[in-house]
Amino acid sequence: MVKFVSFFLIAMLVLAMFGRLRVPGTKGRKLSKPGKCPHCGRYRIGPGKCQCEDRR
Numbered sequence: 001m002v003k004f005v006s007f008f009l010i011a012m013l014v015l016a017m018f019g020r021l022r023v024p025g026t027k028g029r030k031l032s033k034p035g036k037c038p039h040c041g042r043y044r045i046g047p048g049k050c051q052c053e054d055r056r
Contacts, residue, residue: 034043037050044050
């Protein structure tokens with residue numbers, strides 16, 4: 001049981017080290033904010049029109 005717990009903790013430490021790694025060249029890049037419809041303020045999904053524009 002002690003071996004299993006120690007191997008589990010070591011595996012978690014290795015995963016934590018890989019999680020802290022940074023990919024070169026992505027220092028300042030962030031995900032862009034989703035666009036909103038200028039008429040109703042709802043979030044737009046995809047390049048198509050908003051549903052409020054179809055109702056007009």
